[in-house]
Amino acid sequence: MxxxxxxxxxxxxxxxxxxxxxxxxxxxxxFPDLVVILDLEGNIINISRNIQNFYATKSIEDFIGKNIIDFVVSEDREPFKEDLEKAINQGFLKMVEYNFSGANDSRFIGELSLS
Structure with missing residues (x-):
């Protein structure tokens, strides 16, 4: 500054x-990939428009303020939380895959990279 x-x-x-x-x-x-911007607590502060490809009935505003962990499938939540904490402490995390819940109980694999 x-x-x-x-x-x-x-x-x-x-x-x-x-x-x-x-x-x-x-x-x-x-950007063709889904991009999610989080705060340090894992709350969504911005999300790319193509979120509608994964959640057809949702608008961007439906995600702002929600915690990303709510979209991770239950069996991946603990590892996700641990990696998020690690990323906050180390300052970065590169290319770790998790299963996310999508529209109509579907699932998709998302790659997590944090900095």
């Missing part, structure tokens, strides 16, 4: 920040 008394630099930083937010929003709208 940069702090400056020079208004010109501040405006450039604001423009850069706006550009980063625009790129982030474009990624969330167009």
């Amino acid at each position: 940069v702090f400056s008394n020079d208004n010109k630099d501040g405006m450039e930083i604001d423009n850069l920040f706006e550009m980063i937010i625009d790129l982030y929003n474009a990624l969330m709208k167009t």
Whole structure:
């Protein structure tokens, strides 16, 4: 983070920040994989639009604020919790697969990568 008394630099930083937010929003709208952004407690704070491919009757707003563990099948919940805790402590976790519950009691495999 940069702090400056020079208004010109501040405006450039604001423009850069706006550009980063625009790129982030474009990624969330167009990335072909399902992307879920969590807080440190595992609550969903953002999710890509293609969530509707997995939960046909749900809108994005139906997921915001819910805990990701609610979507992990019961037999994978403990390992998921352990790996989430590990990721928080270590700062990252790469490519671990879990079974998630989908629409109409279906299941799908999701790959978890955290940073």
